[in-house]
Amino acid sequence: MVLDSERWLELRRFRALRESGMSISEIARETGLNRRTVRKYLSSDVPPGPPRKVVVPPSGGRRRVIGEVEPIVDVWLRREILLKGSVIHERLVKEYGFTGNYQRVKIYLQRARPRIAAELGIAPDELAGLHRRFEVAPGVQAQVDWGDEGAILAHVGIPKVYSFHMVLSYSRDPFCCFTTSMDLAAFWGSHVRAFEHFGGVPKAIVYDRTKTVVRRHVAPGQAVPLHPEAVAFSGHYDFDIDVLAAYRPGKGRVERQVTIVRDHVLAGRGFASLAELDAAFAAWVPMRRARTHRTHGEVIGIRAERDHAAMRPLPKRLYQVSDRHLRHVGKDCLVAFDACLYSVPARRVRARQLVEVRATRDTVELHLPVAGTDGATLLASHPRAGRRGSRVVDPRHWDGLPDGHTRSVTTGEPGPQPDAARPAEAAPGTLAALLNRAAAAQVVVGRRPLSVYDQAAGTRPFNPAPIDDKDTA
Incomplete structure (x- = not known):
């Protein structure tokens, strides 16, 4: 292959610089050429001329x-x-x-x-989606969504874990906590934790058509009936509920946050409890707030300060979130709820009686549907069971019930005879004496001949005639 003189000079020059220990980027800056051009000349198979002495970089040079x-x-x-x-x-x-x-x-x-x-033996497959973008003022809006984390804690006996996410729309400041259920108590209880995390309440929160917010689905254009607990909770914390219509975009910020938390907090790590999951997210939040968001171009933490300052203050009284259900009392004084059993006092209920279950994130309370004469409805309060199939029993609730210690058993041999001693007699004329059949059965009755009664009545003694066999025949 024949090269022109200009390319030959460039080859010799680049090779000399390369052999002296310079990188391709340094050679490109030195010569004013593009890195691709330098790499092309250095990769040529044409010999650059007579061999030159290779300069070995000192031991203290750049390391990989x-x-x-x-x-x-x-x-x-x-x-x-x-x-x-x-x-x-x-x-x-x-x-x-x-x-x-x-x-x-x-x-x-x-x-x-x-x-x-x-x-x-796998092929990476990255999925990307497009979402509608919009900007809001500080403190105006937050978005909420659930994430299904699957069996991340199955090795410790927790079959399913869910992540609750709330993101402030203006700053993208995130909150996340992990639960084992998506029921009413867990959903609104996670809201309380999010408000405490942000130090305030946004003016509106965006939801999809989840059953903990929407009572039932309606046709497009009709008013969405909200769940009574959602109405009570939003009224207590003074925020508006914004329910998205079906297939309508508008929750892209929080949906993106679900993926970010999985990548930065959960991926490639192992956990042993929900507390460890929450602690991992809390340790990652400062790093997230220190980053510059690619959409609004500001540091998330600095923008979040304006977001927090514009939010409404927290109410002085904490809202007690509870999921309410009606359940029947069993013959064993146990009430079934959420695949677990909870005891109630035996002296205050009867079998098949209806009681109201008020379940929160941490406790389960059992109440009478109607208040008694003293105005109280609470029957029992228990810590919420952590695993399905658990039985939470207060032994005091079973006071007065037969425990089986007097139940007689036999092995087929005659047992000891009962004591023939006469039981204590009840006072005559008392109700107990009339109702005590066992005591009446032990009264000794006197035996007299029939002539005594004939003499007392003045009648002849009764002497039956002998029976003749002939007459009988």
Whole structure:
């Protein structure tokens, strides 16, 4: 291959700079050319001329920082192949003191991700969606959504975990907590925790058509009937409920936040309890608030200060969220609720009686549907069972019920005879003496001949005639 003199000079120049220890970027800056041009000349198969002495860089030169953490990144990718590069760089800086920039991590992931995906026999598939964007004023709106985290705690006996998310629309300041249920008590109880986290209440909250907010579905254009507990809760905390119509966009901020929390908090990690999940999110919140959001272009924490200042203050009295149901009392004085059993006092109920269950996030209270003469309705209060199939019993509720200690058993042999001693007689003329049949059966009756009665009556003694066999015949 014949080269012109200009390209030959460029080849010799680039090779000399490369052999002296300069990188491609440094050569590009030195020559004023593009990096691609420099790389093209350096990759040419044409010999650059007579060999030159290679200058070995000193031992204290630039070292390959990413090489020290490559095994750690590989382990994370084997746990979660779709773990994002920004998340990996974030954890390397925080947990291992990584000093390299994000681009070095990104370049390594371009090589490592396909290799590990091939080892695991999977193909990464990233899905992207488009959502409508809109901006609101500070403190005006928040968005709420649920996330299904699956069996993340199945190894400790918790079959299902859900994540509750609330995001302030103006600043994108997030809140998240984890529960084992999406019932009424867990839903509104998580709202209380979110308001305490933000230090105030937004003027409106956006929901989808969830059954804890909407009582039933209606045709388009009709007024949405709200759940009574949703009306009471929003009235107590003074915010408006905005229910989205079916297939209407408007909750993109919180839906995006569900994915962000999974990537930055949950992916590639193991947890042993709900408390550890909540603690992991709380530790990540300062890092999230320190980032610049790509949409509004400001630091989330700085923008969140304006958001918090414009929110309505928390009420002085805490709203007690409870999920109410009617249940029957069993013959064993137990009430079934949420696949668990709770006891009630035996002296205050009867079998098949209806009682009202008021369940909160942490407690279960059992009440009479109608107040008694003293005006009280509470029968019992128990801590809420953590697992399905549990039985929560207060032993005092069973006072007065037979415990089976007098139940007689037999082995087929005659047992001891009852004591023939005469029981204590009741006082004559008392009601107990008339009702005590056992005592009456023990009264000794005197025996007299019939002549005594004949003499007393003045009649002849009765002497039956002998029976003749002939007469009988």
